[in-house]
Each structure stands twice: as C-alpha cells, then as structure tokens.
Amino acid sequence: MDCETSLRRPNDGTMLQALADLLPLLVSSEDAAIMAFGRLARDDGFSRASARALRMIEAEERVHFALVDGLTQQLPAAIDARGARQAARAFHAAIATPDAAQALAVVASIDAGTCTILGRLLRRGSVLAQVPHVVAVLTRIYSEEAGHVAVSRRLAMQAANAPRLLPPAHHARAELARLIRHFGNGLEGLGVDTDRLARDLVKLPPRLLA
Ligand SMILES: [Fe+2]
Numbered sequence: 001m002d003c004e005t006s007l008r009r010p011n012d013g014t015m016l017q018a019l020a021d022l023l024p025l026l027v028s029s030e031d032a033a034i035m036a037f038g039r040l041a042r043d044d045g046f047s048r049a050s051a052r053a054l055r056m057i058e059a060e061e062r063v064h065f066a067l068v069d070g071l072t073q074q075l076p077a078a079i080d081a082r083g084a085r086q087a088a089r090a091f092h093a094a095i096a097t098p099d100a101a102q103a104l105a106v107v108a109s110i111d112a113g114t115c116t117i118l119g120r121l122l123r124r125g126s127v128l129a130q131v132p133h134v135v136a137v138l139t140r141i142y143s144e145e146a147g148h149v150a151v152s153r154r155l156a157m158q159a160a161n162a163p164r165l166l167p168p169a170h171h172a173r174a175e176l177a178r179l180i181r182h183f184g185n186g187l188e189g190l191g192v193d194t195d196r197l198a199r200d201l202v203k204l205p206p207r208l209l210a
C-alpha cells in the first residue's frame with residue numbers, strides 16, 4: 001500500500017491531526033541533522049573513514065527529511081505550525097556548539113532522545129497502528145537513528161573526554177525535554193504521556209558518553 005492511499009483512508013481525524021501537530025518536531029530535527037552532519041563531515045579534524053561515516057549519516061538524514069516531509073504533505077496543517085517552527089528554531093540555536101566533539105555528543109544525545117520519542121509512538125498497541133505506512137517510516141527512522149547514536153558517540157569519545165562531552169549533552173537533553181512541551185497536543189493525541197516522556201528525556205543514558 002502506498003503512502004497516499006494509507007493516509008486517505010477514513011481514519012480517525014483526531015489522530016491524523018495529532019500526527020500533523022507532532023510531525024514538525026521531526027521535520028525540524030531532520031533538517032537540523034542534515035546541516036549538523038554535513039558540517040561535521042567537512043571538519044578537517046576527522047579521518048577519511050570518519051568523514052565518510054558522517055557523510056553517510058548526512059545522506060540518511062536527507063532521506064528521513066524527505067520521508068517525514070512527505071507525510072506532512074498528506075496531512076492537515078498543524079494547528080500551531082508557526083509556534084512549532086519557532087520552538088524548534090530556538091531549540092536548535094540553544095544546543096548549537098562550534099566544538100566538533102561537543103557537537104557529536106549533542107547529536108548522540110538528541111538522536112538517542114529521538115529514539116525514545118519514536119519508541120513511545122511505536123510501542124505495542126499504539127494509536128499509530130491505524131496507519132501502517134507511518135509506522136513503517138518511523139520504524140525505519142528509529143533504527144537508523146540508533147546507528148547514528150553509535151557512530152556519533154564513538155567519534156565524540158575518540159575526540160574528547162567525558163568532562164568535556166557531558167555538559168553539552170545534558171544541556172541538549174534538558175532543552176529537548178522542554179521542546180516536546182510544545183508538541184504536547186500531538187503526543188497526547190497519539191497516546192504518549194508528555195510529562196513522563198519529558199522526565200525520561202532529561203535523563204541522559206548513563207553509558208552514552210562514558
Ligand atoms: Fe534522522
């Protein structure tokens with residue numbers, strides 16, 4: 001079944017609106033990830049093998065962007081698209097750092113957080129089971145983000161030690177927990193407890209950068 005067919009079925013309109021309200025979070029994060037990995041891949045400080053791994057991730061982020069943007073085109077407009085864009089822009093400005101090792105730590109922490117968010121959306125019995133194509137897209141992104149976490153944490157730890165990496169990573173997770181509050185309607189409409197998710201996002205996985 002193709003994407004258009006699956007989203008044009010007479011699904012629960014509330015669920016589709018919730019998805020429409022949530023997707024700007026993913027669209028903005030994929031857009032920011034394309035730029036972040038592109039910048040890192042051009043950084044002189046990495047070996048050729050590392051630069052190649054970073055370019056491969058950049059290419060995957062472009063696919064993710066196209067996939068979530070494609071879903072957006074088939075859904076109603078987000079209720080507060082402008083507010084969502086502003087919140088996402090403020091988030092990405094708040095976590096930006098010119099230090100490549102710290103940028104990798106931030107990316108690892110945010111992509112791990114994205115896996116947590118996607119995991120909640122995709123858990124067994126999820127509201128999203130009504131739209132199998134959306135589940136397929138988010139499942140693909142989930143598994144590739146897990147790969148990005150593995151590469152970025154490894155490169156971050158090769159470049160710097162934990163005392164330099166942990167503060168920006170913790171800061172990024174606190175900002176991510178704050179950002180998702182702007183997407184509470186979408187999350188709750190898809191059966192995700194926003195408060196619990198925010199509490200979990202604040203906690204950086206203890207072994208991520210150690
Ligand atoms: Fe991505």
Ligand SMILES: [Fe+2]
Binds near residue numbers: 033061111144145
């Ligand atoms: Fe990623």
